[in-house]
Amino acid sequence: MEERIYNMSVRNIIYIPDKRLRTVAEPVAEINKDIHILIDDMFETMYKALGFGLAAPQIGVLKRVIVMDCSDEEDEKQDPIAMINPEITFFSEEKRAYKEGCLSIPEILEEIERPDNIRVKYTNIDGKIIEREADGLLATCIQHEVDHLNGKLFIDYLSRLKRDRIIKKFQKLARRRAG
Ligand code: GNR
Numbered sequence: 718m719e720e721r722i723y724n725m726s727v728r729n730i731i732y733i734p735d736k737r738l739r740t741v742a743e744p745v746a747e748i749n750k751d752i753h754i755l756i757d758d759m760f761e762t763m764y765k766a767l768g769f770g771l772a773a774p775q776i777g778v779l780k781r782v783i784v785m786d787c788s789d790e791e792d793e794k795q796d797p798i799a800m801i802n803p804e805i806t807f808f809s810e811e812k813r814a815y816k817e818g819c820l821s822i823p824e825i826l827e828e829i830e831r832p833d834n835i836r837v838k839y840t841n842i843d844g845k846i847i848e849r850e851a852d853g854l855l856a857t858c859i860q861h862e863v864d865h866l867n868g869k870l871f872i873d874y875l876s877r878l879k880r881d882r883i884i885k886k887f888q889k890l891a892r893r894r895a896g
């Protein structure tokens with residue numbers, strides 16, 4: 718087996734209204750070196766941006782891959798989790814609200830209510846199928862990231878008025894960037 722050393726790189730995060738954030742991502746068919754490089758780069762990008770999670774479409778890669786680290790600053794250790802082809806197999810009736818943000822919608826924070834407890838099935842970086850439970854912030858993060866793979870964003874849970882205001886603001890910013 719070929720082993721090569723490479724440097725992880727921070728990739729560019731894309732913002733709304735980029736259409737790639739509204740596209741359903743493709744399942745990963747084979748876990749190969751390209752997927753490992755993608756995941757390493759996603760962690761590097763997420764940690765640099767100080768996010769709790771990142772989905773591949775946010776760096777313009779339309780594949781069903783997400784990374785997360787919901788450990789808080791007081792935790793001694795990091796808790797990096799990568800999921801390939803994640804599927805949520807159970808949602809609790811009980812809900813919980815968190816102030817959510819998204820690296821693709823900078824500086825917008827809104828309280829969003831979601832199921833508090835979930836089960837998620839996914840393939841890990843070693844190609845093993847894992848099924849686990851999650852609650853609290855991790856459950857929220859997994860739901861937020863899986864939504865990205867389906868072209869869904871947290872602002873879709875807001876009232877239409879609020880959502881349209883946010884979209885307009887970012888359309889204006891994009892026009893200004895394009896000159
Ligand atoms: O950094 C992020 N914070 C966050 C806060 C509450 C619920 C979900 C998240 S995920 C987000 C990073 C991001 O945009 N992931 O897609």
Ligand code: NI
Nearest residue numbers: 818819820821
């Ligand atoms: Ni996000």
